[in-house]
Amino acid sequence: MRELRVLFQEPGLIEAIASDPDIPRSKMGLDTPGYRSLWVADLMVDYDPRTGRSYAFMSSSFEKTYPLVIWALRFYMADELFDVPQAGLKAVPLHEAFSWAYAHFILEDQMPVLQPESPSEPRSLTRQVLRYAAVAA
Amino acid sequence: MHEPFPSEEYVTIIDNKGRERVQRVECVVLDVRGEEVYVTADGLAYAEDSLEAKDQSYLIEKLSRLSGILAHPDIVIWDPVEAPSDTLIYYKQLYIAALRRHKLVAAIVKVRRGIKFFYNLHVQESGKVKGLPVVPPSEIEVWYIAPRVRRHQFGL
Numbered sequence: 001m002r003e004l005r006v007l008f009q010e011p012g013l014i015e016a017i018a019s020d021p022d023i024p025r026s027k028m029g030l031d032t033p034g035y036r037s038l039w040v041a042d043l044m045v046d047y048d049p050r051t052g053r054s055y056a057f058m059s060s061s062f063e064k065t066y067p068l069v070i071w072a073l074r075f076y077m078a079d080e081l082f083d084v085p086q087a088g089l090k091a092v093p094l095h096e097a098f099s100w101a102y103a104h105f106i107l108e109d110q111m112p113v114l115q116p117e118s119p120s121e122p123r124s125l126t127r128q129v130l131r132y133a134a135v136a137a
Numbered sequence: 138m139h140e141p142f143p144s145e146e147y148v149t150i151i152d153n154k155g156r157e158r159v160q161r162v163e164c165v166v167l168d169v170r171g172e173e174v175y176v177t178a179d180g181l182a183y184a185e186d187s188l189e190a191k192d193q194s195y196l197i198e199k200l201s202r203l204s205g206i207l208a209h210p211d212i213v214i215w216d217p218v219e220a221p222s223d224t225l226i227y228y229k230q231l232y233i234a235a236l237r238r239h240k241l242v243a244a245i246v247k248v249r250r251g252i253k254f255f256y257n258l259h260v261q262e263s264g265k266v267k268g269l270p271v272v273p274p275s276e277i278e279v280w281y282i283a284p285r286v287r288r289h290q291f292g293l
Contacts, residue, residue, distance in 0.1 A: 007183065007190065009179065009183040010152050010153060010158070011152065013257055015187055015191075017191055028235055029195040029235055029236070030191065030192040030193055031236050032191075032193070033263075034240065034241060034262040034263065035243075035259055035260065036269075037265075037267055037268050037270075037271045037272070038271070040271060041272050042218040055191075058259070060216065060224065060257065061218045061224065063153055065218055065219075108154070
């Protein structure tokens with residue numbers, strides 16, 4: 001399973017970079033196609049030329065665009081699970097990793113805990129963050 | 138590009154929580170319109186970490202040539218994420234010796250309270266500025282374009 005490393009710069013620049021422990025780093029450096037916007041303007045994705053898989057994800061105004069970015073990741077890029085060691089998350093989709101990043105870097109772990117809609121509702125950072133966005137709007 | 142004058146060595150920004158944060162200025166670069174862009178230690182550190190993590194260390198040396206990118210860009214657009222935008226993106230084709238080819242490089246500059254800050258440097262897909270094809274080209278605002286450059290070279 002690939003690991004995600006999340007980088008953040010205030011006020012809202014976020015990058016998540018996936019690495020595969022089974023693929024060594026390139027000696028020359030990766031000659032990637034470069035970032036391009038996918039689905040929403042502020043979600044940019046770059047690809048690893050060795051695998052053809054997306055490996056870098058960037059939002060540069062995440063403090064404003066996070067609902068759109070998280071929705072796009074949830075709809076279009078939820079088919080792969082990642083470990084996020086810095087968050088203590090294992091086997092989560094990208095939208096959960098970005099939701100953690102929003103709660104951690106931008107809200108500084110101060111997101112109010114919203115009551116679940118039903119007792120059986122599974123714990124989901126994405127659900128929490130999107131409900132927070134709806135309340136804050 | 139010049140080292141900061143004593144009065145410019147530290148700048149104070151207001152963060153997301155409304156707190157004042159002091160940033161150390163490494164250098165001040167004049168962009169293509171002669172406007173100052175502050176390059177802070179935090180901004181440089183982020184860009185280096187990001188390039189290293191993406192296995193694109195060959196671009197780290199370009200950070201020392203930021204003045205060339207900002208003073209002689211091919212095209213500069215306002216980030217199309219929102220209007221009015223507070224972010225400019227400077228694009229320039231650069232020769233990357235390690236790859237033996239040109240790449241389109243983007244330098245992101247954030248405008249905060251009228252002061253420009255260098256924010257990040259990354260490789261951009263050739264022929265497409267940020268937003269394309271999600272945003273119609275007519276909605277992408279060009280801030281500057283070099284005389285020799287045509288908009289269609291960047292998908293506009």
